[in-house]
Amino acid sequence: MTPAVPAPPMAPMPPAVHVTPTIRSAASASAAANASTGRSGPDRWTRITPSMSPKTRPVRSAASSPVSAPPASTADRLRAAGAVLRPVDLTPFTRAAAMLYEGAFVAERYTAVGAFVDGGSPDLDPTVAAVIGAARDIPAHQLFADLDRLAALRTAAVAALGDADALLLPTAPGHPSLADVAADPPGANARLGRFTNSTNLFGLCAVAVPAGEVAGLPFGVMLVGPTGTDERLPRIADLLTPPAHLAVVGAHLTGEPLNLQLLAVGARLVRTTTTAAAYRLHALATTPPKPGLVRADTGGAAVETEIWELPAEGLGVLAAALPHPMALGRVDLADGTAATGFLCEPYAVHGATDITEHGGWRAYRAAASAAGGSHRPRHHPTEL
Incomplete structure (x- = not known):
């Protein structure tokens, strides 16, 4: 059997989130509606429930308090969308997760490929072979004992989640190095599955999404949902996607x-x-009139710019409809930051009027209007 891996220490439970009276009233109405369908409370986590857009009612989320907690910005995005967060004791989840390799369930893998492992193929990873090979001697009574224990842990987990729509967790508790894994392959992998292993054992569903960086390294979170909410859970996860800037x-x-x-x-x-x-700004002969922004090797100038915030999928919609020769790319800003922005392919400004001296498109248009339309862009072969 794979030796038990000591669990990392748990951080103190975070404070409960105080909800506004408006959200609390809406949540109470939602709970009453759930009760009328027989799906209120912990029962929601055991029955197959119809999918429902999170916009139709407040999303209730349970937040964990492990040593590697989700970044504050993740919880803030959920709160901003109207979610109510409360802390949850993860003990039944982490104990069930440990059972995946420390208990009798690993015998299922021996049933599937045990004969091949026993054949001693040189192509086998030695760690995998050791874990599966050790399952050969697990007695049948241990499996039934573990099934009883798992059922008790699931009951405790469901009770802790109550009427929550999802459980917010880190996808992994840290970033082990290759040296860490080489030094203790079973232990490193067990720690990586600390928050994920219980999901299948409990018959729940989950979706993982990026959540920025922690200490300069990529970090992700996952939302674990009740049985049968596979379609609805990604819609809640959409609330975690940071907005784009254009x-x-x-x-x-x-x-x-x-x-x-x-x-x-x-x-x-x-x-x-x-x-x-x-940058240099050029007036293109298009309908409607628009300029082309091109980065200059020399002689560049500052150009008036608006920064817009929009959903990430909205940026995709704009990109799909973008006419040639316009493009999306990095635009460096005066304050040293950068944003995705509308640029123009350099070939399209050949022969076009350079209007950079005006400082921006609106100033150029105002000057052209004041001059009675004399500032007309010279035609170039590409029409938009």
């Missing part, structure tokens, strides 16, 4: 003809700024 310099500016495209995908104006002094 830099616009032309026809998508506030008041310009294509600004409606931003509003249609749920974008909102964050601020007005300028690019870094490294």
